[in-house]
Amino acid sequence: MDIVNLFWVYAFSIIMLLVIGIYCMLATFNLMRALIGSEILIKAVTLFLIVAGYVTNQGALAQCLVITLIVVEVVMMTVAVGVVLGIHRYNKSLDVRKIRNLKG
Amino acid sequence: MVLDIFLLSVLVLASLWTVMTRSILRSAIGLALTSVILTIVMFRLNAPLAAMFELSVCAGLISVLFISTISLTQPYTNEEVLERMKIMFARFKFLPILLVGLGAFLFFMNIRPFVPFYYKESLVDVRVFLWDLRRIDIFGQILILLVGVFGVVILFKERVKK
Numbered sequence: 507m508d509i510v511n512l513f514w515v516y517a518f519s520i521i522m523l524l525v526i527g528i529y530c531m532l533a534t535f536n537l538m539r540a541l542i543g544s545e546i547l548i549k550a551v552t553l554f555l556i557v558a559g560y561v562t563n564q565g566a567l568a569q570c571l572v573i574t575l576i577v578v579e580v581v582m583m584t585v586a587v588g589v590v591l592g593i594h595r596y597n598k599s600l601d602v603r604k605i606r607n608l609k610g
Numbered sequence: 611m612v613l614d615i616f617l618l619s620v621l622v623l624a625s626l627w628t629v630m631t632r633s634i635l636r637s638a639i640g641l642a643l644t645s646v647i648l649t650i651v652m653f654r655l656n657a658p659l660a661a662m663f664e665l666s667v668c669a670g671l672i673s674v675l676f677i678s679t680i681s682l683t684q685p686y687t688n689e690e691v692l693e694r695m696k697i698m699f700a701r702f703k704f705l706p707i708l709l710v711g712l713g714a715f716l717f718f719m720n721i722r723p724f725v726p727f728y729y730k731e732s733l734v735d736v737r738v739f740l741w742d743l744r745r746i747d748i749f750g751q752i753l754i755l756l757v758g759v760f761g762v763v764i765l766f767k768e769r770v771k772k
Contacts, residue, residue, distance in 0.1 A: 512614070518716055519618040523625055525712060526705065530629040533701045538680060539629075542637055545672065546625050549648055552664065553621075560655045566736040570744050572660040576667050577751045581758030583672055587679050588765040594683040 516557045523550035537590050537600045541583065548579050614654065621647045626709070630702050632695035638676040645669035659736055 523546060530543030552572055559568020590600065597605050624647055628640030645668040652661035734743065741748075 515615060515618065519622050521716065522622045522709060525709060526625050526629055529705050529708065536634065538634055539637065542628060542641055545641055546628065549644060553648060553651065556652050556655050556657050556660065565656050566734050566739040569657050569660040569736045570739050570747065573663050574747055574751060576663045578754055580667055580671060581754050583675060584758050585761040587675055588762050591679060591682060592765055600683055
């Protein structure tokens, strides 16, 4: 199997992961589930960076980028979970339809 | 090649289960499972250092973070949870149809690469890259971690009573 066909097998599953994550973020009303959808999107991007580094023979650079991406991901998730906990403390709910206080 | 296709299909199925499952706790566990399978894929693509980061941070730390948050914010009784699960399943039932349709579309379109690959020989090891060539990035990561710490501190700051 040559490297181009291998790249397209991987790209196929990356597109699948992106669609799953975007659908999860669009269809849910729960804030935690929206965070899980964004995690799946970030995993698709991680896989894409690693595959791009593999097919262009620049694996070291791709690994550095992925390590930075993982650090940013963890910080983003920690702050987002803190925001979710604060929303739950004041509204007693994680449903986004009940927290539209600034609407209008 | 067969193992690659098997692992990628398990990865897509695990993330689909993560999104489609009714309990949000199982959803967090499914996210950890997705992360573990992604780790195996990254090991097969010659990226062991990033794979270890993914395994320890995404499968370990973020799962602990999500599961503790879910246990802190579960305001419903069991009956309410079952009732909400039925509504949620009605919203998510279109996702497998959409995925199968997209897969068939991509398979039959038979898209060929439009990005030219260039196979330049990489001479630099990942350790040299990380510690010598990209040293500024490490400072950037430390700054990002500090930003996260200050964000959490400010979010959970107790108000001073006057």
